[in-house]
Amino acid sequence: xxxxxxxxxxxxxxxxxxxxxxxxxxxxxxxxxxxxxxxxxxxxxxxxxxxxxxxxxxxxxxxxxxxxxxxxxxxxxxxxxxxxxxxxxxxxxxxxxxxxxxxxxxxxxxxxxxxxxxxxxxxxxxxxxxxxxxxxxxxxxxxxxxxxxxxxxxxxxxxxxxxxxxxxxxxxxxxxxxxxxxxxxxxxxxxxxxxxxxxxxxxxxxxxxxxxxxxxxxxxxxxxxxxxxxxxxxxxxxxxxxxxxxxxxxxxxxxxxxxxxxxxxxxxxxxxxxxxxxxxxxxxxxxxxxxxxxxxxxxxxxxxxxxxxxxxxxxxxxxxxxxxxxxxxxxxxxxxxxxxxxxxxxxxxxxxxxxxxxxxxxxxxxxxxxxxxxxxxxxxxxxxxxxxxxxxxxxxxxxxxxxxx
Numbered sequence: 426x427x428x429x430x431x432x433x434x435x436x437x438x439x440x441x442x443x444x445x446x447x448x449x450x451x452x453x454x455x456x457x458x459x460x461x462x463x464x465x466x467x468x469x470x471x472x473x474x475x476x477x478x479x480x481x482x483x484x485x486x487x488x489x490x491x492x493x494x495x496x497x498x499x500x501x502x503x504x505x506x507x508x509x510x511x512x513x514x515x516x517x518x519x520x521x522x523x524x525x526x527x528x529x530x531x532x533x534x535x536x537x538x539x540x541x542x543x544x545x546x547x548x549x550x551x552x553x554x555x556x557x558x559x560x561x562x563x564x565x566x567x568x569x570x571x572x573x574x575x576x577x578x579x580x581x582x583x584x585x586x587x588x589x590x591x592x593x594x595x596x597x598x599x600x601x602x603x604x605x606x607x608x609x610x611x612x613x614x615x616x617x618x619x620x621x622x623x624x625x626x627x628x629x630x631x632x633x634x635x636x637x638x639x640x641x642x643x644x645x646x647x648x649x650x651x652x653x654x655x656x657x658x659x660x661x662x663x664x665x666x667x668x669x670x671x672x673x674x675x676x677x678x679x680x681x682x683x684x685x686x687x688x689x690x691x692x693x694x695x696x697x698x699x700x701x702x703x704x705x706x707x708x709x710x711x712x713x714x715x716x717x718x719x720x721x722x723x724x725x726x727x728x729x730x731x732x733x734x735x736x737x738x739x740x741x742x743x744x745x746x747x748x749x750x751x752x753x754x755x756x757x758x759x760x761x762x763x764x765x766x767x768x769x770x771x772x773x774x775x776x777x778x779x780x781x782x783x784x785x786x787x788x789x790x791x792x793x794x795x796x797x798x799x800x801x802x803x804x805x806x807x808x809x810x811x812x813x814x815x816x817x818x819x820x821x822x823x824x825x826x827x828x829x830x
Contacts, residue, residue, distance in 0.1 A: 429634045429677045430589045432558075432569055432596040437666065441599035442467070442559070445474035445513070448595075450555075453480045454509035456500060456524035458488045458516040462561060465605050471515055471559065483507045485527075488516070491576045491583065491692060491700060492523035494538050501530030504554075513557045517614070518565030518703075521558045522573040525591045528556055538577070538584075544801045547588035557595040561602035563653075563664040564614025564704055566621060566672020568596040574703075576692050583688040583703075585801045592676065598669050600662035608654055609773065611661070612760035613704030615650040618668035619753070620707035622646065624681040625674035627718060627727045628805040635678035640734050642671035647735050651759045682810065683707050683714045685800035686819065689793050690766070694781045699771035701781075708762045709769070712750045713821045716828035717808065719746045724807035765825035786823055790816055 436444040453475045455468070462468040468484070475482050485503050488496055504512070504527060512531075514524035529541050532553050541547065550556075558568035567573065573586040606614070622642040625635055645667035652660035687706035694701070719725040725742050732738075732745035737752055739745035757764055763775040766786065770776035794815040803809065810818060814830065821828050 427630075427632055428589065429632070430571065430592050431673055431676075432593045434594070435569065435596045435598060435669075437598040437669070439599060439601050441597050442470055442474060444595070444597060445471060445557070446477045448475065448478045448480070448511060448557070450478070450480055450510045452507060452509040453482050453511040453513050454504055454507055455482060455484045456488060456512065456514040456520050456527065457484060457486045458490070458520040461605060462516055467515065467561070467602055471513060475511075475513065480511065483509070488520040488523045490519050492519050494575060494577050496523055497526040497530060497538070497575055500524065500527035501534070504531040505534060508553070510554050511557060512554050513559065515559040515561065517560070517562035517610075518567045518574070521560065521565070521567045522575065525556070525567070525573040526575050526586060528554065529586075529591065538575075541586055542584050544587045545589070547586070547590045550590045551594075555594040556591075557597065558593040559597040559599070559602070560665070560669070562606055562610060562614045563603045563661070563668040564617035566618065566668050566675075568593060568598065569669055569672045570676035572676065574688065578692065578695070581692045581695055582796060583691050585684075585688060587801050596669070598665060600665040603665040604658055604661055606661075611654045612762055613702050613708070613773070614668065615646060615653065615664060615704070616708035616711075616756070616760065616762065617704035618642065618664070618671045619646045619650070619756075620683050620711050621668075621675040621680065622671040623711065623715075623731060624683055625671070625678040626731060627724050627807050628678045628681060629807055630805045631678040635674045638670045639674035639678065640731070642667050642674060643731060644734060645670070651756065654760055679805035680802040681714065681718070681806035682797065682803055683710045684802040685797040685806070686710050686714075686822065688800050688802070689796040690819075693789060693793055694785065697780055697782070697785065699780050701766065701769060702773050705762050705769065705773050708757050708760070709765055710822050712753050713818060713828050715746065715750055715753075717810070717814075717818055717830070718806065721808045766823040767825065783823075790819060794819055
């Protein structure tokens with residue numbers, strides 16, 4: 426038996442924020458990140474709409490990119506004090522992911538972070554509050570997914586929380602919010618969405634319910650991402666829908682080792698002054714993982730279907746996979762994303778010498794590979810790597826070597 430779970434309600438299109446006026450409840454805790462939602466007036470609109478619905482509103486703000494366990498615990502304490510019956514998270518993946526984890530801790534104050542990380546092991550929620558997610562970026566799709574990613578900075582590891590319990594009750598997908606994204610964010614979130622759709626399509630957990638969502642998202646991203654990056658607002662609006670469709674697919678079909686590697690490299694070199702931003706990591710690793718997975722004949726055939734849907738040409742499955750890899754690398758070039766860690770600058774742009782020193786990478790490689798194999802996303806990858814294979818694959822991602830194993 427399989428399961429397919431989405432939010433009960435998804436309000437989409439311009440003006441979708443007004444749906445908040447119809448919510449029924451007494452108290453709403455609004456969780457938000459940095460200044461952009463406040464700067465562009467979206468936070469004020471959310472607060473006003475909730476107050477119009479008759480609710481008392483409190484704001485928990487300042488949720489950082491790649492939110493920490495400490496932030497989650499502080500937010501849960503604020504919720505415990507305020508006792509909301511609605512949690513409303515607005516912004517990119519970080520504030521929504523953090524708010525999901527806060528929600529678990531609010532409902533179960535005794536739960537520990539390691540217990541929250543047990544895959545599909547979170548106890549039943551909604552005893553105290555329901556959850557609404559409002560996305561401002563076009564990539565993570567956390568507004569419709571059963572996932573959250575929280576960083577343990579003491580260990581330098583990003584942990585995915587995975588359970589249908591944390592699928593939001595309501596998602597608001599209003600493209601007006603995405604129109605304010607800076608170019609770099611458009612690029613990274615867009616390639617995150619492409620990775621979601623491709624990994625969902627080749628996942629061992631894919632099904633008839635997820636395949637159409639993944640394929641249509643891939644087509645839309647191919648059509649709209651680069652144009653959105655270059656300032657076409659119609660394409661920017663379309664990308665907000667495309668990433669949401671990709672999220673619906675991967676939340677139910679799960680992901681693969683592109684995400685496992687991105688989770689475990691993202692904060693692994695933070696002591697050298699930067700993170701490998703999640704969407705950029707996905708963009709760099711995706712072509713390598715496709716080459717690795719395509720040694721599995723079932724996965725190769727499904728990558729070939731993707732290439733056909735994208736109308737890339739090729740007469741054999743091997744040719745189609747090669748064309749798909751080349752197309753994705755060209756997208757990285759068009760979006761000013763590096764092709765490998767060695768050329769990934771601290772500002773995330775391509776450079777001759779990246780911020781991760783070769784010696785440090787090689788020293789930490791065995792542990793990163795071990796952690797990546799143990800990541801929650803590895804189990805649904807079509808080809809499970811050994812420790813040796815994962816180390817070789819990560820080296821290919823560092824040096825931009827061809828994957829031939």
